[in-house]
Amino acid sequence: MHAIRMAVRENALSDPRRITEADYLAALDESGRTWVVEVDGKLAAFATGYRSGSIWALFVHPQHEGHGYGASLLATAVDWLWALGHQRIWLTTAPGTRAERFYLAKGWKACGVDACGDIRFELERP
Secondary structure: OHHHHHHOOOOOOOOHHHOOHHHHHHHHHOOEEEEEEEEOOEEEEEEEEEOOOEEEEEEEOHHHOOOOHHHHHHHHHHHHHHHOOOOEEEEEEOOOOHHHHHHHHOOOEEEEEOOOOOEEEEEEOO
């Protein structure tokens, strides 16, 4: 997952050490749940939702963009968060990116900017 996270062209980590193996492991089933897409036995994309009501990660390796993996993973993570009982969920992403446009197109609402300068998006349960 970290290889995908480091390969993305936008929303790149300023410090690769900021996310550790322990963070990914905890996200698998302890603090949240993670879903992956494999192509030819290799990870192509992943998404993580946190039990607290947020999307922590949604990344598609650049070689696998344009196949709908991101939309599918997002829908799966959102459905899981609704099943946990959340009425509103959130995520953050950098402004001026394809991710910003992607979330807006999926019905997420921009609700401000966090301390890091990322846009906070929220989605209310239908």
